Amino acid sequence: MPRWWPRRRGWPNSGSGRCPRGCCFSDPTPLGDPRGLFFGATVQAAQPKAQAGLMLDAARQGAQAGMMLSAGLKHAFEAKLIMSSNGYGGYTRSSYCEVNASARTGSGRGSGWAWAGTEDARRVDVAAAAGRAMDLAARGESPVAVEPGRYTVIIEPEALAQLLFMILRADTTSVMSARAAERGGVVFSNPEGGTRIGERMADPRVQFLYDPADPLMPFSPLNPMAMMRxxxxxxxxxxxNLMFDSHYADQHKLPVIPQPMKARLEIKGPTQTLEEMIAGTRRGIWIHRFSDPVLIDSPSLLLGGVTRDGTFLIEKGKVTRPVKNMRFSESPFYILSRLDAFGVPQRASERITCPRIRAHDFEFTALSDAI
Structure with missing residues (x-):
């Protein structure tokens, strides 16, 4: 939802002044901050003195625990105005705040990382994020090696978001573009030509969508091509669906669908807590983060990377020990086709909302010396 819903005088049968196309730029009328967007509060929280105080407190936490701790605090603000001669347009403003913290034990043999982010800076707890990072570092001290291979894995939401983000990336992969899919060579390309719209890509319980009014991840619906819904x-x-730009939509007589910049993964069915997932795992790996996944194969969206900052072995329903990081080779769509359990969706990055999941046959290809 935007900060301002624009209005225009004179539209027939429109007591509110709404344009039939969705909204227009004349005579904007402020409606106040809707639920989820907290522009004023985040601007206030971004003052240098307030930011410095939070970061100093986090640094003291690390020093008192005898750990090396680094953290980054981000405040972002956006005002968006679109005006068009055909009457399309509008004005919105929005905000965002996030913190990420990395910790390493004094010996250098244990590391941890934590993140928190939302549109309301008042809900971003720097101290809690620093505490989670240090807890993972302490628990991950002196990891042992396990044989690479296929394992059942529990993937934390922040780690899963790193993989899902590769679906949204327009700068390098253009995965969501119908035009790119028809050219071939991406995961949504039909090998026989055209797109894979209508084909099953994941477990039938999986839903992948975006919604500007998402209560966990609201964003401005304004887009140069069309209003995002x-x-x-x-x-x-x-x-x-795929992304249909205006030229493609005109050619195929389809509605314009803008490129998704944010997305939510939902999975239908009964959810499980972390404790229930661990208890139901005979032997597996618990993953908290990946180190910068890279694209290996575009037609399958096969990704490669390394686990980081908290990787643990699960045996007979219990977390038994930290393990050395491992390289992996997986596609988000492979993982979403092997789901065993899942939790409640939560904010996992600036652009992704998703649940914790448990999946089987996750492929680890080699050990890594990364801490």
């Missing part, structure tokens, strides 16, 4: 990409595991 709730749009499903995967419905019941089936690809139902």
């Amino acid at each position: 709730r749009t499903e990409w995967l419905r019941d595991g089936v690809l139902v």
Whole structure:
């Protein structure tokens, strides 16, 4: 939801002054900050003195625990105005705040990382994020090596978000573009030509969508191509939409669908807590973060990378020891086709909301010396 919903005089049968196309730029009328967008509070929290105080407190936490701790605090603000001669446009403003913290034990043999972010800076707890990072570092001290191979894994939301983000990336992969899919060579390309719209891509419980009014991740609906509305990409595991730019939409007589900049992963069915997932795992790996996944194969969206900052072995329903980091080779769509359990969706990055999941046959290819 935007900060301002624009209005225009004179539209027939429009007591509110709304443009039939969605909204227009004349005579904007402020409606106040809707739930989820806290522009004023975040601006106030971004004052240098307030930021410095939070970061100094985090540094003291690290020193008192005898750990090396680094943290970054980000405040972002956006005002967006679109005006068009055909009457399309509007004005919104929004805000965002996040913190990430990295910790390493004094011996250098244990590391941890934690993140928190939302549109309301008052809800971003720097001290709590620093505490989680230090806890993971302490628990990850002196990891042992396990044989690479296929394992059941529990993937924390922040780690899963790193993999899902590769679906959204327009700068390098253009995965969500129908035009790119028709050219071939991306995961949504049909090998026989065209796109894979209508094909099953994941477990039938999987839903992948965006919604400007998402209570966990609201964003401005304004886009140069068209107003962004709730749009499903995967419905019941089936690809139902791709990004249709205005030229492509005109050619194929389809509605314009803008590139998704944010997305939510939902999975239908009963959810499990972390404790229940661990208890139900005979032997597996608990993953908290990956180190910068990279694209290996575009047609399958196969990714490679390394686990980082908190990797643990699960045996007979219990977390038994930290393990050395391992390289992996997986596609988000492979993982989403091997789901065993899942939790409640939560904010996992600036652009992704997703749950914790447990999946089987996750492929680890080699050990890594990374801490």
